[in-house]
Amino acid sequence: MTTRLIIDCDTGSDDAVAIMAAALHPDLELVAVTTVNGNVPLVNTTENSLRVLDHVGADVPVYAGAPRPIVRPDFPIPRHILNGNNPEFQKLDLDFPPSRTPVREGNAVQFLIDTYLDDANSDVVLVAVGPLTNVALALAAEPRLAERIPRLVIMGGSIGWGNVTAAAEFNFWVDPEAAEAVLSAGIRDVLILPLDATHAAPLSLADCDALDAIGSPGATGTSMLVRHRIGFYPDAPDAEKLTAPVHDALCVAVLVHPDVVSDVGDYAVHVETTGERTLGAMLADDRGWSTDRRNARVAKCADAHIFMRFLTDAFTP
Numbered sequence: 001m002t003t004r005l006i007i008d009c010d011t012g013s014d015d016a017v018a019i020m021a022a023a024l025h026p027d028l029e030l031v032a033v034t035t036v037n038g039n040v041p042l043v044n045t046t047e048n049s050l051r052v053l054d055h056v057g058a059d060v061p062v063y064a065g066a067p068r069p070i071v072r073p074d075f076p077i078p079r080h081i082l083n084g085n086n087p088e089f090q091k092l093d094l095d096f097p098p099s100r101t102p103v104r105e106g107n108a109v110q111f112l113i114d115t116y117l118d119d120a121n122s123d124v125v126l127v128a129v130g131p132l133t134n135v136a137l138a139l140a141a142e143p144r145l146a147e148r149i150p151r152l153v154i155m156g157g158s159i160g161w162g163n164v165t166a167a168a169e170f171n172f173w174v175d176p177e178a179a180e181a182v183l184s185a186g187i188r189d190v191l192i193l194p195l196d197a198t199h200a201a202p203l204s205l206a207d208c209d210a211l212d213a214i215g216s217p218g219a220t221g222t223s224m225l226v227r228h229r230i231g232f233y234p235d236a237p238d239a240e241k242l243t244a245p246v247h248d249a250l251c252v253a254v255l256v257h258p259d260v261v262s263d264v265g266d267y268a269v270h271v272e273t274t275g276e277r278t279l280g281a282m283l284a285d286d287r288g289w290s291t292d293r294r295n296a297r298v299a300k301c302a303d304a305h306i307f308m309r310f311l312t313d314a315f316t317p
Contacts (some may be wrong), residue, residue, distance in 0.1 A: 001027075002029050003027060003028055003029070003123075003125060003251045003255045003256070004025055004028075004029045004031050004122060004123055004124045004125065005022060005028060005029070005030060005031060005125040005126070005127050005252070005255060006031050006032050006033070006034060006112070006115065006123075006124055006125070006126050006127065007019055007022055007030065007032075007033050007034070007127045007129065007252070008033075008036060008065075008108070008112075008127070008128040008129070008130060008134050008135060009033065009034070009035060009036070009038075009043045009045065009049065009128075009129045009248065010035065010036050010037065010039045010040070010045045010074065010129075010130030010171075010307025011033075011035060011039070011040075011044075011046075011048035011049045011052070011056065011094070011130075012038075012039030012040060012045075012048070012074060012083045012090045012091075012094075013090070013091075013094065013225040013228060013229055013247060013249045014229070014245075014246045014248040015039070015045075015049075015129055015130065015248045016048060016049075016052040016094055016165075016221070016225055017032060017042055017222050017225055017226070017246050017249040017311075018043075018127070018248040018249040018251065018252045019049060019052050019053065019057075019060075019250050020052055020053075020055070020056050020218045020221060020222060020314070020315075021218070021249055021253070021310070021314040021315070022127075022252045023053060023058035023060055023218075023221075024056055024058070024218050024315060025197070025252075025256060025310070025313060026284045026313070027255075027256050028252070028255065028256065028314075030058070030060050031060075031115075031121075031124055032060060032061045032062070032063060032064075032111065032115070033053070033061070033062045033063070034063045034064075034111060034112060034134055035049050035062065035063070035064050035065055035108060035130075035167070036066050036108070036130045036131055036133050036134045037066060037067050037068055037069075037131065037133065037174075038066045038089045038170075038171065038174055038294065039051075039130070039170075040091075040092050041067070041079075041089055041092075042064060042065070042066070042067040043230055043291070044093060044132075045094045045098055045130070046062060046064045046103050047093065047098075047134055048093065048094045048096075049062045050062050050098040050101050050102075050103060050151070051093075051094055051097065051098065051099045051246075052094065052096060052221065053074065053099075053101065054096070054099050054100050054101055054215050055096045055097070055217055055218075056218045056220055056221070057217070058254045061099075061104045061240075062103050062104060062108065063104050063106060063108040063111045064107070064108055065101050065105070065107060065109055065133070065134040065137075065224050066108070066133040066134050066137060068133075068171040069131065069133055069174060069175035069177065069178065069179045070133055070136055070137060070140075070175060070178050070181075071175075071302075072175070072177075074232075075173075076173060076174075076279055076280070079206035079298035087116060088131055089229075089232040089233075090300070092227075094153040094221040094225070095204065095228075096221065100276040101259045105168075107136045107249075107284075108134050109134050109138045109141065112126075112134060112135070112145070112162030113138050113141060113145065114227045115142070116138075116145050116148040116149055117142065118197075119150060119175050119307070120199070122130070122148070122150060123150060123250060124150070125150065125152075125153060125255060126151070126152050126153070126199075127152075127153045127251050127252060127255070128152060128153070128154050128155070128156075128182075128275075129154075129155040129171070129247070129248035129251050130171055130217050131171050131174040131175040131178060131179075132154070132171070132172075132175060132178040132179045132181075132182045133175045133178045135152075135178070135182050135184050136175070136177070137178075138176035138183040139181065139182060139185045140181065143291050144184075145185075146185040146186045146187050147186075147188070148190065149154075149187050150188075151189040151190075152182075152189065152191070152192070153188050153190075153191045153193070153231075153251045153255070154171075154190065154191070154192045154196065154296075155171060155192075155193050155198065155247050155248050155250070155251045156169055156171040156192060156193075157169050157171075157172050157179075157192055157194040157195070157271070157282030157284075157298075158178060158194045158195035158196060158284070159194060159196050159282065159284055159298070159300065160281075161195070162195075163195055164280070165279070165280070166277070166279045166281030166282070167197050167272075167275075167277060167281035168272075168278070168279060169194065169280070169282045170183060170261065170284075171278045172271050172281075172282055173260065173279065173280030174280075176272065176273045176279055176280045177273050178283075179271040179280075180270060180271040180273055182245060183269050183271065183295055183296060184270070184295070185196050186251035187295075188298065190269075190295060190296040190300075191264075191278065191284075191297045191299065192269065192294065192297070192298045192299070192302070193247070193251050193254065193261065193299050193302070194249055194282060194297050194298060194299075195245075195247070195299045196287045196299075196301070196315075197250065197299040197300060197301055197302040198247040198250050198302065199247040199263055200242075200300075200301045200303075200304070201245070201247045201250055201260070201275070201302035201303060201304040201306075201307045202242060202243035202244055202245045202246070202300045202304060203226045203230075203244065203246050203304070203306045203307070203308065204230075204242055204243045204304075204313075205227070205230060205243075207226070207308050207311075208223040208226050208227050208230075210308070211223040211311070211312075211315065214230050214312065214315055214316055216315050216316065217243060217245045218314065218315040219311075219315035220315075222311065222315065225246075226244065226246060229244040229246065230242065230243060230244045235295030243315070249307075249311070250302060250307055253270055253306070253307050253308075253311075254299075254309040256310055256313075257306050257307075257309070258312055259303070259306060260302055260303050260306040260307055260310065261301065261303075262299065262300075262301045262303065263300040264298065264300070265286055265297065265298060265300075265301045266286070266294040266296075266297055267284040267285055267286050267294055267295075267296060267297070267298050268285040268286075268290060268292035268293060268294050268295060269282060269283065269284050269285070269295055269298065270282075270283045270285075270286075271283070272309045
C-alpha cells in the first residue's frame with residue numbers, strides 16, 4: 001500500500017537523497033516538500049529542493065517556510081562562524097542545474113496547516129528532517145494539528161553526544177525551542193531517528209559504485225552527493241573516509257522498511273533550551289518511576305544493508 005508523505009527539510013546533501021528517494025520509490029507518494037532555514041539559508045534550501053526534483057523529473061510542489069528560528073535571531077553560533085573550518089561540507093547550492101520549476105506561492109507553515117486540517121490528508125506522514133521551526137509554527141498557529149498529524153518521523157537529537165557541540169545534534173541545536181514545542185505538543189505517533197541510528201547505517205564508496213551502476217538520475221545523483229559527504233565528513237581521519245551517514249534519507253526508508261531501525265524504545269523526550277553547554281541536547285528518559293509522559297519512540301540502531309536496498313529499489317527504473 002502506498003504511503004503518502006510530506007518532507008519538511010533544510011536541503012543539503014542528505015535531504016536531497018531523501019527527497020529523490022521519496023519521489024521515486026514505488027511504495028511512496030511524495031505530496032509536497034516544505035523548506036526551512038538550516039543546513040543552508042532558506043533561499044538555498046528551497047532552490048536545492050527544486051533542483052533535485054527537477055533532476056529526477058518529479059512534479060512535486062515546494063513551499064518555502066521559516067527563514068530563522070522561532071525565538072532566536074540566528075543559530076546559537078552564527079553559520080559563518082560555525083562552518084568556518086569546513087565551509088565546503090554543506091554547499092549553498094547543490095551540484096545540479098539551476099531549477100526550472102518555481103517555488104509555489106504561499107508559506108510552508110500555512111500549507112502544513114491547510115493540509116492537515118483537510119480530512120483527505122488524514123493518512124499523510126510528516127517527515128521532518130531539518131530544524132523543527134515550520135512544524136512548531138504550524139502547531140502554535142493551529143493547535144488542532146497535534147491531533148490531525150497521524151505520524152511524525154523526525155531526524156534529530158542524539159543520546160549523550162552531538163555533532164555540532166559535545167551534547168547536541170544540529171537540527172535540535174539550531175532551533176531548540178521549536179524542537180521542544182513539537183515534542184511537547186501531544187502528537188500521537190512520533191518516531192525519532194537520532195544520530196545513534198543514522199551513524200549505524202552509513203553508505204560506503206562501494207555503495208556509490210553500485211548506485212553508479214544503476215545509472216538512473218536518482219542513483220547517480222545520490223552517488224555524487226554521498227561521495228561528497230564521505231570526502232568532507234567532519235572529524236574523520238583521511239584513512240577512514242570510506243563511509244558517511246546519510247541521516248535524512250533513513251527517515252524515508254523507515255516508512256517502507258520499518259525493520260531498517262532497531263533498538264526502538266518509548267521515551268519521554270525533551271530538548272534543552274537554556275543550558276550553556278547543553279543547549280539543544282536531547283533528553284530521552286525511560287526511567288520506570290518517572291511520571292513524565294512517554295511522547296516518542298526513539299530508534300538507537302539501524303541496518304545499512306536494508307537502507308541500501310531501499311535506495312536501490314527507489315532508483316532502479
